[in-house]
Amino acid sequence: MKRALLSTYDKTGVADLASGLQRLGFELLASGGTAAVLEEAQLPVLHVGELTGFDDLLGHRVVTLHPAIHAGILARRDVPEDLSDLEAQGIAPIDLVCVNLYPFERTVGRLDIAWDEAIEQIDVGGPALLRAAAKNHAHVIPVCRPEDYEPVLAELREHDNVSIETRRSLAARAFAVTAAYDAAVAGWLAREEPFPETIVLAFDRDRELVYGENPHQRAAYYAQRGVRTHLLARVDQIHGNPLSYNNLNDLSAARLLALELDEPACVIAKHANPCGVGTAATIEEAYAKALAADPVSAYGGVVVLNRPAGASLGEPLAKQFVELLWAPGYDEVVVEALVAKQDTRILVDQERRTFAGSTERDLARTLGGLLVQDRDAGPDPLDAMSFACGEADAATWDDLLFAWTVAKHVLSNAIVIARDGQTLGIGAGQASRVDAVRIAVERARALGHDLTGAVLASDGFFPFVDGPALALEAGIRAIIQPGGSKRDDEVTAAVRDAGATMVFTGRRHFRH
Numbered sequence: 001m002k003r004a005l006l007s008t009y010d011k012t013g014v015a016d017l018a019s020g021l022q023r024l025g026f027e028l029l030a031s032g033g034t035a036a037v038l039e040e041a042q043l044p045v046l047h048v049g050e051l052t053g054f055d056d057l058l059g060h061r062v063v064t065l066h067p068a069i070h071a072g073i074l075a076r077r078d079v080p081e082d083l084s085d086l087e088a089q090g091i092a093p094i095d096l097v098c099v100n101l102y103p104f105e106r107t108v109g110r111l112d113i114a115w116d117e118a119i120e121q122i123d124v125g126g127p128a129l130l131r132a133a134a135k136n137h138a139h140v141i142p143v144c145r146p147e148d149y150e151p152v153l154a155e156l157r158e159h160d161n162v163s164i165e166t167r168r169s170l171a172a173r174a175f176a177v178t179a180a181y182d183a184a185v186a187g188w189l190a191r192e193e194p195f196p197e198t199i200v201l202a203f204d205r206d207r208e209l210v211y212g213e214n215p216h217q218r219a220a221y222y223a224q225r226g227v228r229t230h231l232l233a234r235v236d237q238i239h240g241n242p243l244s245y246n247n248l249n250d251l252s253a254a255r256l257l258a259l260e261l262d263e264p265a266c267v268i269a270k271h272a273n274p275c276g277v278g279t280a281a282t283i284e285e286a287y288a289k290a291l292a293a294d295p296v297s298a299y300g301g302v303v304v305l306n307r308p309a310g311a312s313l314g315e316p317l318a319k320q321f322v323e324l325l326w327a328p329g330y331d332e333v334v335v336e337a338l339v340a341k342q343d344t345r346i347l348v349d350q351e352r353r354t355f356a357g358s359t360e361r362d363l364a365r366t367l368g369g370l371l372v373q374d375r376d377a378g379p380d381p382l383d384a385m386s387f388a389c390g391e392a393d394a395a396t397w398d399d400l401l402f403a404w405t406v407a408k409h410v411l412s413n414a415i416v417i418a419r420d421g422q423t424l425g426i427g428a429g430q431a432s433r434v435d436a437v438r439i440a441v442e443r444a445r446a447l448g449h450d451l452t453g454a455v456l457a458s459d460g461f462f463p464f465v466d467g468p469a470l471a472l473e474a475g476i477r478a479i480i481q482p483g484g485s486k487r488d489d490e491v492t493a494a495v496r497d498a499g500a501t502m503v504f505t506g507r508r509h510f511r512h
């Protein structure tokens with residue numbers, strides 16, 4: 001008779017699986033709470049303790065760690081010496097192992113978790129069972145999630161066995177589950193170390209994507225295991241084509257900026273850069289500002305609103321080609337106006353996000369490696385900023401901080417020209433800072449923006465006077481930049497001689 005061992009924390013569907021296995025001629029073995037569930041379902045079950053001769057030990061820390069269990073799982077049916085060992089010890093083989101693990105991540109995700117409680121949620125026996133079954137998958141069926149119960153039963157019913165292809169797939173999943181579990185434990189124990197000697201990360205596939213950056217590249221979106229939220233957590237797509245790699249890349253860039261803007265704000269992004277940003281007293285005004293900032297570049301962009309979209313936004317949004325629209329809510333008029341456009345993907349966030357600090361790390365893939373750094377997020381300390389020359393009234397100061405915040409989210413070298421809570425010109429991703437200034441100025445002028453009295457933000461210091469000189473000639477009245485150049489005195493003198501204002505932040509914001 002074949003035998004199945006069931007030891008699950010999550011009891012979802014386990015009685016149905018056991019019932020199906022019992023009808024297929026399997027003898028059922030189970031531990032503790034799983035055995036109780038099967039007995040309640042009136043299924044014949046042999047308790048693990050009856051097999052091993054030991055009750056649970058050490059407060060349930062030792063239950064299945066016994067040769068009668070692990071030898072039965074690890075024995076190779078095509079190795080005579082293994083079968084002889086089993087016979088000599090009176091151990092019968094185990095042909096299917098169904099295990100899911102203690103909810104360690106859910107437990108440590110609580111804010112008030114006690115150290116001892118977290119430690120007791122580190123599963124030892126479960127991963128050992130899964131790894132043993134997965135290693136010997138040629139002879140043992142490893143099952144670790146309820147979604148696999150019915151497919152395994154269906155294959156057993158049809159073929160009285162499970163194919164080697166299915167077994168390998170189940171084994172791979174089992175090792176992925178235990179690896180992710182160990183990663184969560186290691187990450188939690190090392191959470192006070194900003195850059196531990198070894199980084200062990202786990203990501204779960206959230207969805208496959210239509211393609212990558214280009215149609216010939218395959219792609220998928222993965223969410224990091226153990227984080228409280230991610231880009232698409234509690235986000236529903238209520239209309240439009242499937243999401244693409246570029247959609248999500250642009251959405252992430254736009255949302256990271258929008259999270260730092262407290263007022264009603266709209267961010268329009270293209271190629272992971274903001275191309276139009278607006279803040280105002282209402283979300284409708286903010287959208288109008290963001291679109292007017294650069295309506296040409298906004299075509300086919302990702303639009304992120306940090307307030308629900310009211311009915312009056314329906315017609316303006318319908319007139320614009322929007323690749324993806326994201327907001328914490330929509331008036332039905334907006335949805336009705338956009339549903340005729342299948343190309344517009346409409347996403348609604350069910351949980352309003354606010355800026356939650358900068359504990360998350362940035363990861364950048366390199367050839368055979370990974371660059372890891374603190375995320376550059378959150379407001380800069382105002383007390384570290386100083387006026388190199390001139391002064392600023394409240395409106396100018398607001399514009400300077402707005403431009404500075406946007407510049408942080410623009411690819412370096414980055415220049416942002418703004419006025420009255422609206423970007424007017426953006427120079428992004430240039431090898432030369434003066435070229436970034438030139439592009440921002442020329443772009444703003446080409447779009448019909450008058451730069452007289454506008455402000456300019458630079459993500460890095462000006463190494464020469466040429467960049468500020470271009471800005472001042474265009475009518476810029478105030479500049480905000482990190483400072484720290486050998487020529488700060490020359491740059492400051494040029495700005496002072498023009499009767500303009502310059503602020504040093506003491507902090508740069510390169511983004512590559």
